[in-house]
Amino acid sequence: MYSYEERIKAVKLYIKYEHSLASVIQELGYPSSKALYKWFKEYEENGDLSKTSKRKREFTQEEKQFAVDHYIEYGRNYSRTVRMLGYPDRNILSDWCKELAPEARKIRRSKLNYSQEQKKEAVIHLVSRETSVQKIAERLQVTRKTLYDWKEELIGEELPPNMSNMPDSPQLEGLKNEVDVLKQEVYRLRMEKDILEKSAELVKKNGGINPKHLSNKEKTRVIDALKTFYPLALLLENLDLVKSSYFYHRSQAKLPDKYADLRVMLKDIFIESRRTYGYRRMHDVLKKRHIVVSEKVVRRLMKEEKLIVRSVTKKKYSSYAGEITPATPNLIQRDFKAEAPDEKWLTDITEFRISAGKVYLSPIIDCFDGAIVSWTISTQPNAELVNSMFDLALDTLADNSKPIIHSDRGAHYRWPGWIERIKTNGLTQSMSKKGCSPDNSACEGFFGRLKNEFFYGFKWDDISIDTFIELLDDYLNWYNNNRIKLSLGGLSPINYRKTLGLIA
Numbered sequence: 459m460y461s462y463e464e465r466i467k468a469v470k471l472y473i474k475y476e477h478s479l480a481s482v483i484q485e486l487g488y489p490s491s492k493a494l495y496k497w498f499k500e501y502e503e504n505g506d507l508s509k510t511s512k513r514k515r516e517f518t519q520e521e522k523q524f525a526v527d528h529y530i531e532y533g534r535n536y537s538r539t540v541r542m543l544g545y546p547d548r549n550i551l552s553d554w555c556k557e558l559a560p561e562a563r564k565i566r567r568s569k570l571n572y573s574q575e576q577k578k579e580a581v582i583h584l585v586s587r588e589t590s591v592q593k594i595a596e597r598l599q600v601t602r603k604t605l606y607d608w609k610e611e612l613i614g615e616e617l618p619p620n621m622s623n624m625p626d627s628p629q630l631e632g633l634k635n636e637v638d639v640l641k642q643e644v645y646r647l648r649m650e651k652d653i654l655e656k657s658a659e660l661v662k663k664n665g666g667i668n669p670k671h672l673s674n675k676e677k678t679r680v681i682d683a684l685k686t687f688y689p690l691a692l693l694l695e696n697l698d699l700v701k702s703s704y705f706y707h708r709s710q711a712k713l714p715d716k717y718a719d720l721r722v723m724l725k726d727i728f729i730e731s732r733r734t735y736g737y738r739r740m741h742d743v744l745k746k747r748h749i750v751v752s753e754k755v756v757r758r759l760m761k762e763e764k765l766i767v768r769s770v771t772k773k774k775y776s777s778y779a780g781e782i783t784p785a786t787p788n789l790i791q792r793d794f795k796a797e798a799p800d801e802k803w804l805t806d807i808t809e810f811r812i813s814a815g816k817v818y819l820s821p822i823i824d825c826f827d828g829a830i831v832s833w834t835i836s837t838q839p840n841a842e843l844v845n846s847m848f849d850l851a852l853d854t855l856a857d858n859s860k861p862i863i864h865s866d867r868g869a870h871y872r873w874p875g876w877i878e879r880i881k882t883n884g885l886t887q888s889m890s891k892k893g894c895s896p897d898n899s900a901c902e903g904f905f906g907r908l909k910n911e912f913f914y915g916f917k918w919d920d921i922s923i924d925t926f927i928e929l930l931d932d933y934l935n936w937y938n939n940n941r942i943k944l945s946l947g948g949l950s951p952i953n954y955r956k957t958l959g960l961i962a
Contacts, residue, residue: 460489462509468494469501475648484641517546525551526558572598577608584609649688653696656683670698678707720751721763728765732933734911734941736767742948768915785872789888790864794900796825799960800859803831803851804901806866807839808908810926812918817926820847820870821934822863823904829951830938835927844870848879855883864888866898908933 460468468482472494475481479491489497501507529539529551536548546554572580576598583594584605595602657669660683661676669680677697681704684693694701715721727743728735735743737757744751760766796802802825810817820843821833832850836843855861863885865871871889880887890897912933918926939952946954955961 462507464488465497465507466501469497469507472498481644481648521545522554523558526554529555530559572600574612578612580605581609581612649684649692649696652684652687653680653693656680669696672697674699674703675707675710678704678711682708717755717759720749721759723749724756724759724765725763728760731941732911732936733765734767734907738944739942739948740765742942742944746948768910785867785892786887786889788864788890788897789862789886790897792897792899794825799824799826799829799955800831800855800861801826803861803863804865804898805844805847805863805871806898806901806905807844807868807870808905809839810909810913810930812921812923812926814918814921814923814926817923817930818843819908819930820844821904822847822851823901824951825900827946827951827954828900828904828943829955830934833934835930837923839870841870841873841875845875845879848876852879852883860884860886862886862888864890864898866890866895867892908937 468486468489471482471485472479477498479494482494483489483491497507525539525543525546528543529536532538532542536551539551540546540548580594580598583589584591591602591605595605598605653669654667657667657672657676657680660679661667661672669677672680677699681690681693681697681699690701690704694704723744724740727740731739731743737753737760740760741751741753741756744756790802790804794802794804804823804825805821807818807820810819815837817835817837818839819833819835820839822831823829824831831854832847834843834847834850860883863880865888867889870876871887877887879885895902912930921929938950940950942948942950943954949957952961
């Protein structure tokens with residue numbers, strides 16, 4: 459009889475080992491395959507096992523006698539009697555017959571007497587499986603049961619458990635060794651599988667993870683999670699981790715987090731940056747606050763705190779409508795550097811699609827520091843959108859400033875109104891090659907940053923057009939005045955111009 463704890467332990471191991479009866483019995487040393495499967499079915503049906511084992515049914519003397527009489531009357535067949543009466547089992551019925559009607563038992567005996575040598579030879583053939591049991595029985599004129607009785611008799615009395623005295627004992631010994639090797643291999647593979655799954659769960663690595671390439675700290679976490687199931691020495695060996703490193707990282711894990719305050723500060727900075735700053739700009743902000751910490755630490759802490767900058771690529775809006783007027787040459791030639799403000803301007807149109815409709819943004823970007831000189835927002839990508847933006851930009855120019863204004867070959871920049879404004883104010887027009895976005899890559903880069911930081915990854919289902927335009931306008935103001943750029947020494951475009959004395 460097994461206790462409830464022993465039975466439930468066996469069932470849970472059976473589930474863990476993916477319904478492998480042999481693995482459970484090998485590890486626990488109990489029960490039989492039939493008993494374990496029966497326990498599992500009970501657990502599967504009821505969600506638990508009974509706290510107490512069921513007692514065997516007690517039969518009255520009248521029931522016993524009736525069963526024995528039935529056995530004698532109906533052909534002395536145990537199986538038929540059990541099937542017709544519904545009780546007991548074959549073994550119990552046999553015991554009752556021995557007790558109540560020993561003379562009526564159906565006993566078959568071989569008419570031949572066999573010597574011990576003959577029995578031993580028969581058992582050798584039986585164990586070696588060179589021929590079927592039925593053929594051996596027919597040749598010796600005995601029943602199959604007699605053969606197995608001889609086997610039990612000889613192995614129990616004369617032959618050792620490993621049958622070392624039998625002619626084929628080297629083969630049997632080799633098979634036994636092979637079984638042991640296979641069991642060890644199965645155990646090793648199961649451990650490697652558990653290590654791989656636990657690494658993916660705890661360290662959040664992808665499916666192609668190699669546990670041996672984890673950091674020692676990560677390996678320590680995996681070992682701590684599995685050491686109740688596998689020996690520590692085997693786990694250390696499998697993960698290529700020395701024992702001293704394991705205990706070092708365990709002790710370190712118990713110490714207070716020296717970066718606890720910094721983690722909070724990083725979260726605040728990340729939120730203030732509208733979740734747009736990567737570790738380099740985060741490190742620059744900390745440096746301005748006189749907090750000394752390496753970029754590597756900032757990057758690691760951001761990764762641990764899941765401070766991830768969005769990065770999504772979407773289809774670009776195109777305003778190309780054919781060759782309406784002759785195109786002007788490309789004067790910029792992908793040289794987007796400028797020595798002073800208002801030397802080179804870039805412009806283009808980008809589209810935002812939300813549930814409420816489409817919104818279009820038309821900005822002018824100064825190549826000197828990436829500042830947005832002017833911008834307009836509309837629900838229609840028409841001439842008024844770009845012309846009004848151009849008028850706002852012209853209002854910011856000093857009398858002696860005549861920048862080159864570069865665009866793609868979109869229809870908006872080939873309409874008479876746009877061309878007339880350029881000529882009237884003494885500006886120089888420049889255009890990219892047809893379908894060549896790298897010719898205006900600096901402006902495209904601005905749109906990419908804008909959409910990654912402001913648009914992609916947010917839900918706009920319940921946002922109206924007017925609200926969206928207000929939010930976009932607010933972002934563009936923040937971009938000019940507050941968003942830092944490492945290329946400007948960690949300053950925003952407006953603050954950078956202030957440090958140069960270009961604006962008050």
